[in-house]
Every structure is written in C-alpha cells, then in structure tokens.
Amino acid sequence: MAAILEVSGLHAGYGAADVLDDVSVRVEEGGITAVLGANGAGKTTLLRAVCGLIRRRGAVRFAGQDISRAQTEDIVRLGLAHVPDGRGTFLQLTAEENLRVGAITRRDRAAVAGDMERVFGYFPRLRERRAQQAGTLSGGEQQMLAIARALMLRPRLLVLDEPSFGLAPLVVQDIFRIMRAVNEQERVSILVVEQNARLALDLAGEACLLETGRVVLSGPAARIRDDDTVRGAYLGY
Amino acid sequence: MEAFLHQLVSGLAAGGIYASLALALVMIYQSTHHINFAQGEMAMFSTYLAWTLLQAGLPYWVAFAATLGISCAAGMLIERVLIRPVEKAPVLTVVITFIALLVIFNSVAGWVFTHTVKVFPSPFGAGLLPRNPFMSPHEFGSIVVTLAVLVLLYAFFRFTPLGLAMRAAALNPVSARLSGIRVGRMLALGWGLAAAIGAVAGMMVAPVVYLDPNMMAGILLYAFAAALLGGIDNPLGAVVGGFVVGVVENLMGAYVIGTELKLTVALVLILGVLLFKPAGLFGRAVVTRV
Ligand SMILES: Nc1ncnc2c1ncn2[C@@H]1O[C@H](COP(=O)(O)OP(=O)(O)OP(=O)(O)O)[C@@H](O)[C@H]1O
Numbered sequence: 001m002a003a004i005l006e007v008s009g010l011h012a013g014y015g016a017a018d019v020l021d022d023v024s025v026r027v028e029e030g031g032i033t034a035v036l037g038a039n040g041a042g043k044t045t046l047l048r049a050v051c052g053l054i055r056r057r058g059a060v061r062f063a064g065q066d067i068s069r070a071q072t073e074d075i076v077r078l079g080l081a082h083v084p085d086g087r088g089t090f091l092q093l094t095a096e097e098n099l100r101v102g103a104i105t106r107r108d109r110a111a112v113a114g115d116m117e118r119v120f121g122y123f124p125r126l127r128e129r130r131a132q133q134a135g136t137l138s139g140g141e142q143q144m145l146a147i148a149r150a151l152m153l154r155p156r157l158l159v160l161d162e163p164s165f166g167l168a169p170l171v172v173q174d175i176f177r178i179m180r181a182v183n184e185q186e187r188v189s190i191l192v193v194e195q196n197a198r199l200a201l202d203l204a205g206e207a208c209l210l211e212t213g214r215v216v217l218s219g220p221a222a223r224i225r226d227d228d229t230v231r232g233a234y235l236g237y
Numbered sequence: 238m239e240a241f242l243h244q245l246v247s248g249l250a251a252g253g254i255y256a257s258l259a260l261a262l263v264m265i266y267q268s269t270h271h272i273n274f275a276q277g278e279m280a281m282f283s284t285y286l287a288w289t290l291l292q293a294g295l296p297y298w299v300a301f302a303a304t305l306g307i308s309c310a311a312g313m314l315i316e317r318v319l320i321r322p323v324e325k326a327p328v329l330t331v332v333i334t335f336i337a338l339l340v341i342f343n344s345v346a347g348w349v350f351t352h353t354v355k356v357f358p359s360p361f362g363a364g365l366l367p368r369n370p371f372m373s374p375h376e377f378g379s380i381v382v383t384l385a386v387l388v389l390l391y392a393f394f395r396f397t398p399l400g401l402a403m404r405a406a407a408l409n410p411v412s413a414r415l416s417g418i419r420v421g422r423m424l425a426l427g428w429g430l431a432a433a434i435g436a437v438a439g440m441m442v443a444p445v446v447y448l449d450p451n452m453m454a455g456i457l458l459y460a461f462a463a464a465l466l467g468g469i470d471n472p473l474g475a476v477v478g479g480f481v482v483g484v485v486e487n488l489m490g491a492y493v494i495g496t497e498l499k500l501t502v503a504l505v506l507i508l509g510v511l512l513f514k515p516a517g518l519f520g521r522a523v524v525t526r527v
C-alpha cells in the first residue's frame with residue numbers, strides 16, 4: 001500500500017540541540033497513525049518538523065513529493081492540514097472567519113461554501129456560534145473549530161496534536177467519532193498525537209511510541225494495544 | 238456660532254488626516270509591534286513625488302493615483318530591504334532603524350527638493366463653498382477623501398480574502414502559515430498599504446501646511462496621539478481618535494490656549510493616555526476567557 005506521508009531518518013530540534021533522533025513514521029493513504037509518548041518525548045516536535053516549522057534533516061515525503069526542504073506554506077498547499085499544539089485559533093476573528101482562513105488558499109469558491117456547510121454538519125454547535133469571536137468559545141468549541149478549520153483546506157492528510165487535550169470525556173468521544181467519520185467517509189488520512197493511548201489505539205491502524213526523541217516501538221495499533229508488556233511498560237493502563 | 242462651526246469643521250478636516258496616518262501606524266504596529274517613526278517622513282516624501290509629477294504636467298488625479306502606486310511599491314520595498322533583516326532583532330535595533338529611515342527621508346528630501354517651502358495645489362479649488370461660509374472646498378474635499386480611504390480600507394479588511402489573510406497573518410503568524418498564508422508577503426503588503434495611506438494624508442494636508450521636508454513632524458505627533466488615544470492596536474479606535482484629536486486641537490487652539498501651544502495638546506494627550514489608560518479609550522476588543 002502507498003504511503004501518503006513517509007518520514008525516515010528524521011533529526012530535528014530547536015537551536016543547536018536535536019530533539020528528534022533518527023525518527024521514522026508512516027501514514028498509509030487513507031490510514032490513521034497515532035504517535036504516543038510521555039510529556040517531552042518529542043511528539044509536538046515531530047509534527048512541527050513534518051510541517052517545516054523547525055529545523056530538520058532527513059527524508060520527508062508527502063503525497064509522493066519530497067517536502068524535506070519545502071516551506072510550511074507550500075506543504076500546506078499540497079494538502080496537509082495541521083491542528084497545532086494549543087489549537088492555533090485566531091482568537092480575535094469570528095468562528096466563521098477562522099473557517100474562511102482555513103480555506104484561504106483554495107480557488108474553488110463554490111466548493112468552499114459547500115464545505116462550510118459540511119463542517120457545520122459535523123459540528124452543529126459551530127453553526128450557532130459562527131458570528132461569535134473565537135476567543136469567547138469554550139475549550140471544546142475551540143477544539144471543534146480548530147479541526148473544522150483544518151478540514152476547510154480539504155486536506156489529504158490531517159495532522160492533529162492532542163485533540164483531546166483539556167476536554168470533557170463526552171466531548172472527546174465526539175471528536176474521535178468525527179475523526180473516524182472524516183477518515184472513513186472522506187478518505188482523509190490522519191496523523192494524530194495523543195496522550196490518551198487507549199482512545200488513540202482504538203482509532204488508529206498504525207501506532208508508534210516515542211521516548212526522548214526516538215521511536216522505541218512501532219507497528220499495527222491492535223498489536224500494541226493487546227501486548228500486555230508494552231501496555232504495562234509504556235502506556236500505563 | 239459660525240466661527241465655532243468653522244473651527245469644528247477645520248478640526249474634522251485635520252482629524253481625517255490624523256486618522257489616516259494613525260491608521261497607518263496601527264497597521265504596522267499590529268503586525269510588528271513597533272511604531273514606525275518614519276511614517277510621517279515617508280508621507281512627506283510621497284507628497285514631494287506627487288509635486289514632481291504635477292510639475293511634469295500630469296493632471297491632478299493621475300498624479301494622485303501614480304503617487305499611491307509608487308508609494309505602495311516603495312513601502313513594500315522598505316519592508317523587504319530594511320525591516321525584514323531586523324525583524325527578530327532587539328527592540329532598540331528596530332527603533333534605531335525606524336529613526337534612521339526618518340532621518341534619511343528627511344535629509345534626502347531636503348537635498349533633492351531643497352528646504353524652500355513650496356505651494357501644493359488642492360484639487361478642490363480655493364475660495365468658499367457656495368452657501369456654506371464655514372467650510373472651504375479643500376476642507377470638504379479632504380474630509381470626503383479621507384473618509385473614502387477609511388471606508389475602502391474597512392471594506393478591504395472586512396470583506397476580501399486578501400484582507401482576511403492580512404489580518405490572520407498579523408494576529409497569529411504561525412497559524413497563518415499553517416493555513417498556507419505567505420506571512421512575509423502580507424507584512425510587506427501591510428507596509429505598502431500604510432505607505433499609500435500616508436501618501437493620501439500628505440497630499441491632503443500639504444495645501445494647508447505647505448510642502449517642506451519638515452511638514453509632517455507635527456502631524457505625526459498628532460497621529461501618534463490619536464493612535465494611542467484609540468488604543469494602539471485598534472484600527473477603529475485610531476480613526477475615532479484621529480477625529481477627536483483634530484477637533485480638540487482646533488477648539489483648544491482657537492478658544493483656550495492659542496495656536497502656538499496647539500502641539501502641546503498632542504503631547505499632553507500622549508502623556509495622559511500613557512499614564513492613565515495605556516490601552517487607550519477603546520481598550521482592546523479581545524475577549525479572552527478567564
Ligand atoms: N520551542 C522550543 N524551544 C526549545 N526547546 C523546545 C521547544 N519546544 C519543545 N522543546 C523541547 O523539546 C522536547 C520535546 O518537546 P515536545 O513539545 O515535542 O514534547 P511532547 O512530546 O509534545 O510533549 P507533551 O506531551 O508535553 O506535549 C522537550 O525537551 C522540550 O523542552
């Protein structure tokens with residue numbers, strides 16, 4: 001099967017020191033890959049490196065193209081949407097303006113209007129709050145808005161950094177249900193970083209585990225989920 | 238009563254100029270968090286450019302449009318060549334760059350165009366408006382032009398995708414990049430727009446204060462007061478602040494302190510705002526949850 005995203009031998013970091021050491025990750029076309037790991041393991045750093053936000057070295061291929069030297073803006077335009085750590089909401093813009101920013105590089109105006117309706121279908125709450133300043137939305141609503149904004153790009157790959165962070169269990173379930181729907185119905189591939197290992201492993205087909213900047217384990221999510229030693233040693237449940 | 242109305246209208250006309258220049262300051266502040274001290278001198282230089290084009294025989298509005306275009310391009314160039322390299326430098330470096338820009342424009346203008354005061358024409362003619370003894374045609378025209386600029390800018394930022402992209406880039410550069418926005422270009426465009434707005438202000442004020450290399454010094458101070466009064470990161474506040482400063486300055490000058498002390502009004506306002514309400518009258522409309 002073809003990979004939509006293929007990272008191999010990636011080194012990346014801030015300033016002089018590398019945080020990531022020889023990291024390799026794959027997302028299959030139409031698949032979901034989860035990245036697990038403790039605080040400070042380098043998960044956010046990995047996503048930033050993939051999008052070209054920080055210094056990096058190694059091979060990164062997206063949709064058949066080498067993006068290891070590409071600018072963030074160009075990578076996004078190839079169809080990679082990134083919901084960053086902290087959500088990256090434009091707090092002073094309205095919810096609807098946030099969504100329009102998500103689609104700002106697209107030229108197919110009519111389809112954009114249709115997609116706005118489609119994301120409102122996933123997140124009815126956002127339709128009610130479309131004219132509201134995004135900074136005044138609740139945490140859960142802001143997370144929905146962040147995912148909706150990313151979907152407005154009509155991405156081929158959706159990259160999510162801890163979508164469950166700080167949310168009530170019911171909202172988390174809702175968001176994971178929508179991620180599954182987006183993946184199954186729209187064939188959007190997903191790369192997701194998640195602290196909640198159980199949820200992530202249920203959602204994902206593949207998973208990898210980062211520890212202090214290295215991949216210590218990777219493979220089918222089901223196998224990692226069902227391996228008691230791994231669970232005990234790394235996942236803590 | 239008529240004298241009072243006349244002062245009021247003059248205040249509004251001047252206020253429109255301050256509002257435009259204040260808006261230019263705010264636009265650059267929003268994306269760089271610095272005050273462009275050279276904004277006034279850039280406007281002055283644009284006005285000399287317009288004067289040169291007029292001397293060459295171009296019709297007024299052709300020269301006007303050409304000046305806007307060239308100023309915009311020059312503003313973008315300045316951002317690329319001078320400001321981009323110090324983007325991440327310490328505050329003092331940036332401030333010194335701005336001041337260097339101010340001095341350079343001022344001296345080059347003096348060198349090229351001499352310090353002799355020049356008359357700059359108004360496109361609206363001289364004399365008085367028919368049946369309207371308290372307003373000169375230029376005051377009326379200048380209010381209309383500045384209001385038109387403000388409305389156009391509002392519509393641009395509010396309703397066009399490019400305007401939205403520029404706002405997004407200023408508010409959250411990283412998120413903007415992650416949405417595919419070329420943030421560097423948006424910053425340059427912001428400088429271009431600010432320069433063009435300044436050019437309008439310069440061309441509208443020059444018939445009143447006459448053209449010379451120091452013509453914008455006082456006006457920049459008023460604009461600065463206006464921007465601070467409205468809240469330095471609030472475009473609407475800057476515009477309202479501009480009109481308030483214009484009217485207050487004129488009425489104070491006419492009835493309270495005399496024209497010699499008018500500039501003091503701006504300084505007192507600046508100090509007052511900084512001391513008592515640093516966020517400006519309109520604060521900042523960011524509502525964040527606590
Ligand atoms: N902007 C930065 N500048 C310097 N070092 C950083 C920066 N961001 C992260 N780091 C360092 O990189 C390492 C990995 O951080 P990263 O944010 O990638 O961890 P993470 O796995 O996402 O953790 P968490 O689960 O807490 O979000 C940490 O040691 C951190 O201190």
Ligand SMILES: [Mg+2]
Pocket residue numbers: 043044045085161
């Ligand atoms: Mg993280």
